[in-house]
Amino acid sequence: MWEWSRWRAFFVCKPSGFNTITPVVLCGILLPPWCAALGKSASVVRSLKTVSGTIAQRKSILVVEDEPIIRETLAEFLMGEGFEVRTAGTAAEAIRVAQERDYDVGICDIQLPDGDGVKVLRQLHRINPAMFVLIISAYATVENAVEAFTAGAFDYLVKPVRFEELVKRLQRLFKFQDLYRENQRLRNDLARSAGFDQVVGSSHALQELLKTIRKVAATNSNVLLVGETGTGKELFAREIHVAGPNKDEKFLAVSCGTRPVELLETQLFGNKDGQEGALVTAGTGTVFLDEIAQLPPGTQSEILRAIEYQEVTPVGGAKPVKVQARIIAATSRDLSQEVTDGNFQEDLFYRLDGVKIRIPALRERLDDIPELVEYFIVRHREAMGKRVSGATSESIRTLMAAHWKGNVRQLDNAIERAVMMCEGEEITPNDLPPDLLGGGSSLPDTDDLRSALRHYERLHITRVLRQCPDKKEAARRLKLGLSSLYRKIEELKIEL
Numbered sequence: 001m002w003e004w005s006r007w008r009a010f011f012v013c014k015p016s017g018f019n020t021i022t023p024v025v026l027c028g029i030l031l032p033p034w035c036a037a038l039g040k041s042a043s044v045v046r047s048l049k050t051v052s053g054t055i056a057q058r059k060s061i062l063v064v065e066d067e068p069i070i071r072e073t074l075a076e077f078l079m080g081e082g083f084e085v086r087t088a089g090t091a092a093e094a095i096r097v098a099q100e101r102d103y104d105v106g107i108c109d110i111q112l113p114d115g116d117g118v119k120v121l122r123q124l125h126r127i128n129p130a131m132f133v134l135i136i137s138a139y140a141t142v143e144n145a146v147e148a149f150t151a152g153a154f155d156y157l158v159k160p161v162r163f164e165e166l167v168k169r170l171q172r173l174f175k176f177q178d179l180y181r182e183n184q185r186l187r188n189d190l191a192r193s194a195g196f197d198q199v200v201g202s203s204h205a206l207q208e209l210l211k212t213i214r215k216v217a218a219t220n221s222n223v224l225l226v227g228e229t230g231t232g233k234e235l236f237a238r239e240i241h242v243a244g245p246n247k248d249e250k251f252l253a254v255s256c257g258t259r260p261v262e263l264l265e266t267q268l269f270g271n272k273d274g275q276e277g278a279l280v281t282a283g284t285g286t287v288f289l290d291e292i293a294q295l296p297p298g299t300q301s302e303i304l305r306a307i308e309y310q311e312v313t314p315v316g317g318a319k320p321v322k323v324q325a326r327i328i329a330a331t332s333r334d335l336s337q338e339v340t341d342g343n344f345q346e347d348l349f350y351r352l353d354g355v356k357i358r359i360p361a362l363r364e365r366l367d368d369i370p371e372l373v374e375y376f377i378v379r380h381r382e383a384m385g386k387r388v389s390g391a392t393s394e395s396i397r398t399l400m401a402a403h404w405k406g407n408v409r410q411l412d413n414a415i416e417r418a419v420m421m422c423e424g425e426e427i428t429p430n431d432l433p434p435d436l437l438g439g440g441s442s443l444p445d446t447d448d449l450r451s452a453l454r455h456y457e458r459l460h461i462t463r464v465l466r467q468c469p470d471k472k473e474a475a476r477r478l479k480l481g482l483s484s485l486y487r488k489i490e491e492l493k494i495e496l
Contacts, residue, residue: 059174060084060101064094064108064120065136070161074107077163091115092473098127099468102393105173110137110144115470118151123470125152127397129367130181132173136161199232199239200375201368205360209236212357217243222307224292224352225330227359230409233330234288236359240328241286249285252278252325257294265299265315272316279312282325292329292352293338297345303327304348362404362411369400372408376415377427388419391427398429401466402436458492461485465494 061083065071068089075085086103088094091112098106106124110117121133135148138159145156154176155169199210216223217240225233234253241251254267268287270277278287289295295303306312307327311320329352336353338344362369373391381388391399395418404410418431461478468474475485488494 059105060086060103061105061107062094062097062103062124062131063087064089064091064106064112064117066090066109066111066113070159074161081167089113091117091120092470092476094120095123095127095468095470095473096477098124098131099397102128103131104177105170106131106133108133108135110135110148111139114472118147118153121148121151121153125367126400126469128393129370132177134169134173198375199235200371201365202371203365203367205365206368209357209360210239213239214243216240216355216357218245220245220326221355222327222352223329224335224356225328225359226335226356227330227332228361228407229332230407231359231361232408233332233359234290236357237286237288237328237330241288241326244286244326246284246286246326250282251286251288252282253288253290254278255290256299257291261296261299262315264296265302268299269302269312270314270317270321272314275314277312277314279306279323279325279327280321284324285326287325287327289327289329291331291333293331293333293335293344295344300345300348304345304351307348307351362407366400369411370396372411373399373415373427376412377419380416380419384419386419386422387425388422388427389425391418392429395427395429395432398432398436398463401463454492457488458494461488461492462494465489 061078063071063074063078063085065074065087066089071087071089075087078085086097088097091114094106094108094112106121108117108120108124112120117135117137121135124131124133132154133152134155134157135153136157136159137144148156154173157166157169199206213236223237223240225236227233237253238251241247254264256264259267266275266277268277268279270280289303292303302312306323309320310324311322313320335344335349339346339349373396377388377390380386399411399414406413414433414436415427417433418427421431422428464477465471465474468477471485472482475482478485480488
């Protein structure tokens, strides 16, 4: 005999054609009238366990739904199918539960009593970028669906949730999730075997950047890359070269601010004694000029000539030499301001500024941090001969809450240190640099107890706020009233 709990689960899915609201009683339980017509549906529900049993494999699901009956019914059904399930009835509870451990899947209602489901979706992805989220809604509109998908939802279901459809969607999700994880593993293996850094990440900001790079690379135009120090401008210059028409030719990188003028110009243009410069040696390949804002004025003029007339004059020579190399320049400075200040030639600026690509800072692509961490762990553990397999969820959240003024380079250094300090198989927050969230030393330079406590209080509140942008939830975690939290932020001059 089909047990009542399974019948109860099926009633979330009201079949079409039943619009009356007159209740009926089944086994002493008050039910809607359309339930009386569902005797034949037991076989349908029974078959779902066979369909989904192969995909559960103790996958974990977080169900976020404010209606208790729907929430409990979904949880009961999913647990019956072999999934590990946790539930939350509010946005704040969902964030708290998600911070306790990682879940494979989130099923989230779009309307919650204390927040918008799409905002919750974004916060869930910040906590665990590997979580795949299905949005459910009783008020399906094109606008809602577009907003959900734009925010990163994997799929969108309309209430009433039909279990057959839910299982199909979960099957598709887990197949995609397995492919995604396998893809990340293969990318890490490829990066490890290639011997040099690879572009790592799948954030929206990075994908838009790569889309622009593919368009620019198809031509042979000169390019200007702008971005903060440590964002990986040379790495992206290599991507342009590799995706371009002359990818089999040489890629030569020249730092413009690290050597005397004569040595720099010899490296770029060659000399009268027959030494070839990079612009000649590269042939039809690419010459990458890093920190071009630091070029001396005379060298700027020669680079301008190389761009305009495809020729340079070797140091000490009189006869110009033809060049065909593509120039990709990079700078962390504001070149337009350098022109205004008289430090950079206006003509060269306009020649370079025509095709300009901005490299986003790490804080603009936080979703890439878990993948970057995994990549850097693989690289450093092999160099050190250690058996570190990954980082704990708390460590990832700590890393995603940091400022990263040094961008990806700083993250790389932090993971190198963490691998070195790690004594187990996973990096913990204790293995990370102690000043990561404080923007300075984690210990105050004072013997005064009150000042020290104030310093620690600022660090602690800053850490919680960066991990939990929702101030109501942050106040709950800090065990403060919301008004008290705002007062602390003002008193301690906390910048978010």
